[in-house]
Amino acid sequence: MKGKLACAVLMAPFFLLLITVFLIPTGTAVWLSFFAADQPGLGFGPESTVFVGLRSYGAVLSDPTFLGSLLTVVLYCLLYIPLMVAGALTLALLLDSGVAKLRSWAQMSLYLPHAVPGIIAALIWLYLYTPGLSPIIDLFAKADIQISFLGIDTVLPSIVNIALWSNLGYNMVIFYAALQAVPREVLEASVVDGAGPVKQALRIKAPLVRGAIVTVGIFTLIWALQLFTEPVLLSQSTPMISARFSPSMYIFDAAFTRNNYGLAAAASVILLAFTVALSYGVTRWTNRKAA
Amino acid sequence: MRLSRRTLLAAGLTAPLAACSTPQRRGAGGPVEITFWSALRGSQQVVDAFNSSQNRIRVVFQQIPSGGQGGYAKLSNAARAGNAPDIATIEYPQVPGYAIDGVARDITDLVTDRLKQKLLPQALKLTTFDDRVFSVPLDVEPMVLHYRADLFEANGFELPATWDEFAELARTVKSRFPDRKLAIFPTDGGTQFACYAWQAGAQWFDTSGGRWRVSLADEPTRKVATYWQGLIDEDLVFSNASDSKQHDAQIGQDRVITRLSGAWDAGAQMRARPAQKGRWRIAPMPVWDEQVVGTHGGSTFAITKDSAEPEAAMEFIEWQCTHPDALTARLKSGTSSQYPVAPGLVEAGAKAFPGEYYGGQDIYRLFRQEADKIRDGWVWGPRMTATLKVMQDGFAKAGAGAGTLIEAVREAQSGTMPDLLALGLSIEEGSR
Numbered sequence: 201m202k203g204k205l206a207c208a209v210l211m212a213p214f215f216l217l218l219i220t221v222f223l224i225p226t227g228t229a230v231w232l233s234f235f236a237a238d239q240p241g242l243g244f245g246p247e248s249t250v251f252v253g254l255r256s257y258g259a260v261l262s263d264p265t266f267l268g269s270l271l272t273v274v275l276y277c278l279l280y281i282p283l284m285v286a287g288a289l290t291l292a293l294l295l296d297s298g299v300a301k302l303r304s305w306a307q308m309s310l311y312l313p314h315a316v317p318g319i320i321a322a323l324i325w326l327y328l329y330t331p332g333l334s335p336i337i338d339l340f341a342k343a344d345i346q347i348s349f350l351g352i353d354t355v356l357p358s359i360v361n362i363a364l365w366s367n368l369g370y371n372m373v374i375f376y377a378a379l380q381a382v383p384r385e386v387l388e389a390s391v392v393d394g395a396g397p398v399k400q401a402l403r404i405k406a407p408l409v410r411g412a413i414v415t416v417g418i419f420t421l422i423w424a425l426q427l428f429t430e431p432v433l434l435s436q437s438t439p440m441i442s443a444r445f446s447p448s449m450y451i452f453d454a455a456f457t458r459n460n461y462g463l464a465a466a467a468s469v470i471l472l473a474f475t476v477a478l479s480y481g482v483t484r485w486t487n488r489k490a491a
Numbered sequence: 492m493r494l495s496r497r498t499l500l501a502a503g504l505t506a507p508l509a510a511c512s513t514p515q516r517r518g519a520g521g522p523v524e525i526t527f528w529s530a531l532r533g534s535q536q537v538v539d540a541f542n543s544s545q546n547r548i549r550v551v552f553q554q555i556p557s558g559g560q561g562g563y564a565k566l567s568n569a570a571r572a573g574n575a576p577d578i579a580t581i582e583y584p585q586v587p588g589y590a591i592d593g594v595a596r597d598i599t600d601l602v603t604d605r606l607k608q609k610l611l612p613q614a615l616k617l618t619t620f621d622d623r624v625f626s627v628p629l630d631v632e633p634m635v636l637h638y639r640a641d642l643f644e645a646n647g648f649e650l651p652a653t654w655d656e657f658a659e660l661a662r663t664v665k666s667r668f669p670d671r672k673l674a675i676f677p678t679d680g681g682t683q684f685a686c687y688a689w690q691a692g693a694q695w696f697d698t699s700g701g702r703w704r705v706s707l708a709d710e711p712t713r714k715v716a717t718y719w720q721g722l723i724d725e726d727l728v729f730s731n732a733s734d735s736k737q738h739d740a741q742i743g744q745d746r747v748i749t750r751l752s753g754a755w756d757a758g759a760q761m762r763a764r765p766a767q768k769g770r771w772r773i774a775p776m777p778v779w780d781e782q783v784v785g786t787h788g789g790s791t792f793a794i795t796k797d798s799a800e801p802e803a804a805m806e807f808i809e810w811q812c813t814h815p816d817a818l819t820a821r822l823k824s825g826t827s828s829q830y831p832v833a834p835g836l837v838e839a840g841a842k843a844f845p846g847e848y849y850g851g852q853d854i855y856r857l858f859r860q861e862a863d864k865i866r867d868g869w870v871w872g873p874r875m876t877a878t879l880k881v882m883q884d885g886f887a888k889a890g891a892g893a894g895t896l897i898e899a900v901r902e903a904q905s906g907t908m909p910d911l912l913a914l915g916l917s918i919e920e921g922s923r
Contacts, residue, residue: 216543236913236914236915237915238914238915239591239915239916241621241701241702241916241917242591242620242621242701242702242703242916242917243591243703243914243915243916244590244591244597244620244621244623244625245621247593250913250915255912255913255915256913258912259909259910259912260909260913262908262912263904263905263906263909263910264905264906264910265881265905266909267904272628283564287910318708331734351891352888352891352893374889376651400592402652439678439679439732439883439884439887439888440887440888442880442881442884443877443880443884445882446907453877454910456564456567456879457877458563458874458876458877458910459567459588459592460874460910461915462913462914463909463910463913466913478673
């Protein structure tokens, strides 16, 4: 009885937060997506809130700008997630192998960017990317190389770069911690069997931290699908980032520029479903391979 | 005690009634206070002039950022929170949106015949939907051609009266001066492009059938898009954003020698580049065949749903739009060259506008002549900010060499229809 009470007390904050910051907003979004304040005809008459069924969903899914934003974020994931996972794992393996000198210093300096809030990080990079301000662009210009970080083809890689800079160190720490749990006798056995450091890293260590890789992959995916801060800030300096660049930006634009709450709510629910489906798919896929 | 639903309802009903019985925000015997938001330059001077002209109504003015810079977001948020100002300044393209959202109230009954007679009917038409008036226009801004008279004269350039002559002149300028161009196609200029289409006879939105018929890429618009695409492809015009340091430099360094924009822009030019005093003149915008023009810019005043004093608000609006003292106060601030919707004010405008910048040219006489050429029948759409934004996203890409102007227009249409559908409006898609 006492144990149950303690359990309830300890769990209460979690459920309280789950309800207030997740379930209630989600429920509101779902409700908003099915109802709208309609005026018939030209729309200048009095409003009345009516059930509109799947109308808002139909509108979102027939909007090429929304589908375009989904495509953008999928491209972003395809570019960002492999680079992130491979980069963080490589760094962790290097640190773990003992090749790197000054290990704690390296860990610290790689982790530090993660302590910078996303919005500050984007501002720093905005400065480095903006022609006329950026010392990097000036440097290239001196070498007679014209470089544009915010051009039509370079803007997505530029955003990927910001995300990598921010998150590489954090994920490296997760991999590094997982590598510490690899049994030393397994590693010793592999050395006895003649595995060099590279082979050991790829064939022994990496497979043994698979769980961590999947976790990082899924978290990165969920984070990446909500792409918002970086493109919003960069859009100040380039017209190549539209107001509906990513799904989150589309939702923001629908709600606050277009004052179209039904549309914004439906788009949010679709993004949620898309994220859940993708995460579930990735989990199922990795589990199947494990079995 | 448990409150019954009836008690609660009664309490809810009597509260606003109690508030109505004594006019809100009226001090004991003091003047009625109304709030007014605007991004227009010189508004403070106008408000001061009104406040000192009488003592029944006191206007409290707040300068807010222009629409795109956050002014419209501020207005929408305030309206949602139930504390919008009595009077808001809304540009023509945004009027139907705010009317549909219920922010701008139906003021048909407040607009007296006396007021109506003082205003240019084609301007009032732009703020009238479904036979209901939603805002009172302040200025109407025919597009005109601002040109560098000094450079035109020194090189023997003739003013282009038609778009063909304009293109021909653009070729001459390019061949004579490799670093100069006749004009810019502003990639952030959805409203300029709308004006070109308007002039050519486009009908982007049509409400005559009781539903919103949307045809952004109609035949006249396609003609205009093809024309400007040709100028861009031939490298005869700059194609970058006009609200940019790049464009400031283009004008400041004499690399652009004409500007196509509304009459109001004469004042903005004076403010932005005092060093070019005396070098600019203004001429009619080039035409296709018919002697017609479109408008670019212009503002209207709406009374919001939250106003407790709509009559007092209308009194101030009427004064602002039709009283010579209002226009004089605004123009004396030296930063405005608006063309008033009330033709009776043109005289006062011509007198109050400091003319030295344009070498003493009587620009108000030109504006008057151009205002009479505004093509009748244009209708702005329900979500114009968003529609133009999508179009500009496409223009920016076209300016960078990816895609074309007409593709941008089509994207704007397909990015607008879902919006209107989700708003529950009756819609119909025209040619595209």
